[in-house]
Amino acid sequence: MISFIGGTGKLGFGLAMRFANAGEEVIIGSRKLDKANGAAERILEKIPDARVRALENREAAEESGIVFLAVPYPAQGDILRAISEALHGKVLVSVVNPFKCVNGEFVKLNVAHGSAAEEAQAFVPHAKVVSAFKNISHEVFTRIEEPIRCDTIVCSDHEDAKKVVMDLAEKIGVKPIDGGPLRISRYLDAVTILLLNVNKRYGGNACLKIEFYDL
Numbered sequence: 001m002i003s004f005i006g007g008t009g010k011l012g013f014g015l016a017m018r019f020a021n022a023g024e025e026v027i028i029g030s031r032k033l034d035k036a037n038g039a040a041e042r043i044l045e046k047i048p049d050a051r052v053r054a055l056e057n058r059e060a061a062e063e064s065g066i067v068f069l070a071v072p073y074p075a076q077g078d079i080l081r082a083i084s085e086a087l088h089g090k091v092l093v094s095v096v097n098p099f100k101c102v103n104g105e106f107v108k109l110n111v112a113h114g115s116a117a118e119e120a121q122a123f124v125p126h127a128k129v130v131s132a133f134k135n136i137s138h139e140v141f142t143r144i145e146e147p148i149r150c151d152t153i154v155c156s157d158h159e160d161a162k163k164v165v166m167d168l169a170e171k172i173g174v175k176p177i178d179g180g181p182l183r184i185s186r187y188l189d190a191v192t193i194l195l196l197n198v199n200k201r202y203g204g205n206a207c208l209k210i211e212f213y214d215l
C-alpha cells in the first residue's frame with residue numbers, strides 16, 4: 001500500500017494513478033477529505049478496477065509503510081510536523097523541488113540542509129527519506145496508456161528504503177539509478193530546475209535518460 005500526501009496535486013495524482021494502474025493499492029491524502037475523494041474518483045473513472053482510497057493526510061500516512069510527500073516546497077515543513085508521528089520507521093519518498101520563478105526563469109531556493117529531501121530527513125529523523133521521481137513531469141505519469149521513457153535517480157541514507165523505492169520505480173516502467181546517499185539529492189534538485197528552464201524554451205517535458213558507456 002502506498003500513500004500520497006498531496007495526492008490531489010499534479011504530481012501526487014499522476015504517480016498515484018500510475019501505481020494504481022500497476023496494481024498497487026494507493027491512498028490519496030489531502031488536507032480535505034472531499035478533495036481526496038474527488039481525486040480517487042478520477043482514478044476510478046480511468047482505471048475501474050483500481051484499488052484506491054481517500055483519506056486526510058495524517059490518516060493516509062498512518063495507513064501505509066510507503067508515503068510519498070508530494071506538496072510544494074514551502075508547505076513541506078508544516079505538513080511534516082502534522083504527520084510526523086505517523087512516519088516512524090516508514091519510507092518517506094520526497095519528490096519535492098525547491099524552486100521559484102523569477103522574471104520567467106526558474107531559480108533554486110536556498111535550502112538550509114542542501115536539498116528538500118535532506119531538510120525533510122531533518123524534520124523526521126525517525127523516517128527513512130528517499131529522494132526520487134523529481135525529474136519526471138506529472139504529465140508523463142498521467143498518460144497511463146503510454147510507457148514512461150524517463151529514468152529516475154534515487155538517493156537515500158537508508159539502503160533498504162532505497163531498494164524499496166527502486167523496485168517500485170521498475171513496477172511503473174521507470175529505470176531507477178542508484179544516486180547514493182541523500183546528500184547527493186541537492187544535485188537532483190538543481191538538475192530538475194535546469195530541466196524546467198529547458199522545458200520553458202522547448203515546450204515539452206524533458207527528462208533524464210542515463211546511458212553507461214563501457215559497462
Ligand SMILES: NC(=O)c1ccc[n+]([C@@H]2O[C@H](COP(=O)([O-])OP(=O)(O)OC[C@H]3O[C@@H](n4cnc5c(N)ncnc54)[C@H](OP(=O)(O)O)[C@@H]3O)[C@@H](O)[C@H]2O)c1
Binds near residue numbers: 030031133139
Ligand atoms: N508537477 C510536476 O510535474 C512535478 C514534477 C516533479 C516534482 N514535482 C514536485 O512535486 C511537488 C508537488 O508538485 P505539484 O505540481 O503536484 O503541486 P500542486 O499541484 O500545486 O500541489 C500538490 C498538493 O499539495 C497540497 N498542498 C498545497 N499547499 C499545501 C500546504 N500549504 N500544506 C499542505 N499541503 C499543501 C495540495 O493538496 P490538498 O489541497 O489536497 O491538501 C495540492 O493538491 C512539488 O514539490 C514539486 O516541485 C512536481
